[in-house]
Amino acid sequence: MQIAGVRVGVHAGGHFTIAGDPAGDFFVSPGDPAFYLHHAMIDRTWTIWQAQDLQNRLQVISGGRSMMGGGGTAALSDEVNLYSVADKKWKVSELVSVTDGPFCYTYA
Structure with a gap:
C-alpha cells in the first residue's frame, strides 16, 4: 500500500x-x-x-523506533514503558510473546 x-x-x-x-x-x-x-x-x-x-x-522484530522513520532501527534491547501494565520499563525482548511477560492470552 x-x-x-x-x-x-x-x-x-x-x-x-x-x-x-x-x-x-x-x-x-x-x-x-x-x-x-x-x-x-x-x-x-x-x-x-x-x-x-x-x-x-519469537525474538524476531524489524522496523524503526518511530512511526515516521528516524530514531534508528528497533532492537530487542530497546526499552518500552507500559505505564498502565507495570511500573517498570520492559525490554522489547520481554514483550514479543503473547503468553510470557506482562501478557497472557491466546487466540482460539
Whole structure:
C-alpha cells in the first residue's frame, strides 16, 4: 500500500485508512472503534506467523523506533514503558510473546 507515494505496511496502512480516508490522520484513528479491531488483527496475524516457527521467530522484530522513520532501527534491547501494565520499563525482548511477560492470552 502507498500513502502519498510512500510505501507503508499493513499496520500503518490501517491507521491511514480507518474512516475510509486514505490520507487520514492516524493520530485521531484511536477515536474510531475499528482501530481496536485493526490492532487485534495485526496482533493475531503476528502471533500466527510466530507460531509457524516459534523457536526461530519469537525474538524476531524489524522496523524503526518511530512511526515516521528516524530514531534508528528497533532492537530487542530497546526499552518500552507500559505505564498502565507495570511500573517498570520492559525490554522489547520481554514483550514479543503473547503468553510470557506482562501478557497472557491466546487466540482460539
